[in-house]
Amino acid sequence: MTRVWEIPVHDSTRVRDARVAAEAAGAHAGLDAHRTAIAALVATELATNLLKHAGGGRLLVDLVECPGPGTRGPAVQITALDHGPGIPDVTAALRDGYTTSDASLGAGLGTCVRISSAFDLYSSHRGTVSVARVDQSAGRRRTAPACRVGGINIPLARAEHSGDAWSCVSSDSRLTLLLADGLGHGAKAAQASGVAVDELHRVGHLAPAEILRHLHPALRPTRGAAVAVAQLDTLSGELTFAGVGNIGARLHAAGSWEHLISHPGIVGAQFPATVPVSRRHCAPGSLLVLHSDGLPSRWVPPADPALLTRDPAVVAATVLRDASSAASPVRDDTCVAVLALDHPGGDP
Template identity: 80%
Template sequence: MTRVWDIPVHDSTRVRDVRVATEAAGAHARLDGHRTAVAALVATELATNLLKHAGGGRLVIQLVGHPDPGAPGHAVQLVALDHGPGIPDVAAALRDGFTTSDASLGAGLGTCRRVSSTFDLYSGPRGTVSVARIGQDPDRPSTRPAFLTGGVNVPLARGEHSGDDWSSVRAGSRLTLLLADGLGHGPKAAEASGAAVEELRRVGHLAPAEILRHLHPALRPTRGAAVAVAQLDTEAGELEFAGVGNIGARLHSDGAWDHLVSHPGIVGAQFPATVPVRRLPWRPDSLLVLHSDGLPSRWVPPEDPGLLTRDPAVIAATVLRDASSAASPVRDDTCVAVLASGPPLGRP
C-alpha cells in the first residue's frame, strides 16, 4: 500500500514535520540509522530552501522501488515543489557548500546532491522542482541507464495513502512502465493499485495486453483499477501501449505530443473482450507521460527542452505542479509517471 507524506511548508514549524516524516519513511524503507539521517538532512535543507528562497512550497515524501526484478530494497524519494522566482544560477547553487541563507544548515544543494543516491532539479520562471532519492547503498554506478523511469504520487487532501501507484520493471530488452488508479481513493483504492504493481513484478516479461489480462484475476479481490502499461523494446526502438480505464498518456516524439488512448473498462471487474495495442517508434527525443485522472484533463504538456532532459521524476513533479491551480483544484489522488531516453543532465 502506497504511503505518502505530503507536507505544506509555509512556516518554520513545518521543517520539523518534514524531518520527522522523512525519518519515518527511512524506517519504512529499512534504511540504517546513517542513511536515514542523511535523508533527514537533505529533507530539512530542501524544506528550509522552500521557506527562504521561494516563500514556501510543499515536500512530498514516498518510497520508490528498483526497476530490476529481484533487486532488493527501497529508496526514500523527496520531492520539493515551489512557485518561487527560480534559481538565478543553478550551477552556482549546486556547488558544494554554497548557501545564501543564515538559516541554512550549511549543507546546501551541492551537499544534498553529493550525499543522495540520485539528485536532480529544474528551475525556471514558474519555480523550482528538486528530487532526491536516498537508498541504503550510497554508492552510485559510474554510468546511468540509457532509459529511465520516474514518478510522483500524491494522495487526495494529503491523506496517508494514495489510491494510485506506478512501477517499472526490466526484463531483457523490455522496459515496462505501469500506472494504476484504484477505484475511489484511500486505503481500499490503494489495495487495488498496489496489487497491480505487485503482479507486474511477476509478469513484466509479457507484452502489454497480456500483462493486463494477467492483472485482471489478480485484482478481482479488490475494488479494481484503471491500468495502463507502456513497454519499450530498447533494442528494436519500439513502444507498445495498452490501457484499460481512465489513464491518460501522452508521447512526445519528433518535437510533437500525441495522445495515447486507453480502452474503457475496469481491470479486476469489467475487463474488455479485446485490448487494443498501439505500437509507435521510439526516437532519441521520445518521452512518455502517464497520469491518473487526478491530473486536470486539459493540462498543457511541457515544452521547455531543458525540462525534457531532466530526471523523469523531476519532469513528472513539474507536470503535476503546473497542471494544478486554484481554478482547477485536485479532486482525486494524482500520480504522474515518465519514461525517458538518456541520462538526465543533473548528474552522471
C-alpha cells in the same frame, strides 16, 4: 499500499515535520541509521530552502523502486515543489557548501547532490522542483542507463495512502512501466493499485495486453482499477502501450506530442473483450508521460526542451505542479510517471 508523506511548508515548524517524515520513510524502506540520517538531512535542507528562497511550497516524501544498475532496494524520494522566483544561478547553487541563508544548515544543494543516491532539479521563472533519492547504496550511481523512469504520487487531501500507484520492472532488453488508479480513493483504492503493482513483478515479462489480462482476475477481490502498461524494448526502440480505464498517456517523439488511447473499462470488474495495442518507434530523446485522472485532462505538456532532459521524476513533478490551479481544485489522488529514452552519453 502506496505510502506518501505530504508536508506543506509555510512556516518553520514544518521543517521538523519534513525531517520526521524522511526518518519514517527511511524506516519503511529498511535503510540503516546512517542512510536514514542522510535522508533526514536532505529533507530538512530542501524544506528550509522552500521557506527562505521561495516563500514556501510543499515537500513530498515517498518510497520508490526502479530497476537499474546499482539499485539496492527501495529508495526514499524527497520532492520539493514551489512557485517561487526560481534560482538565478543553478550552477552556483549546486556547488558544494553554497548557501545564501543564515538559517540554512549550511549543507546547501551541492551537499544534497553529493550525499543523495540521485539528485536533480529544474528551475524557471515559474518556480523550482527538486528531487532527491536516498537508498542503501553509498554515493551516487554513475552508470547512465538506456532509459530512465520516475514518478510522483500525491494522495487526495494529504491522506496517508494514495489510491494510485506506479511501478516498473525490467526483463532482458525490455522495461515495463505500469500506472494504476484504484477506483475512488483511500485504503481500498490503494489496495487495488497495490495488487496491480505486486502482480506486475510476476508477469512483467509478458506483453502489455497480456499483463492486463493477468491483472484482471488478480484484481477481482478488490474495487478494481484503471491500469495502463507501457513496454519499451531498449534495443529496437519499439514502445508498446495498452490501457484499460481512464489513464492518460502522451508520447513526445520527433519534436511533437501524441495521445496514446486507453480502452474504456475497469481491470478487475469490467474488462473489455479486446484490448487495443499502440506501437510506436521511439528514437533517443523520446519521452512518455502516464497519469491518473487526478491530473486535469487538458494539461499542457512542457514546452522547455531543457526540462525534458531532466530526471523523469523532476519532469513528472513539474507536470503535476504546473497542471494544478486554485480555480480547479484536485478531487482525486494524482500520479504521474515518466519514461525517458536517453540519447547516448546523455545526462543520467
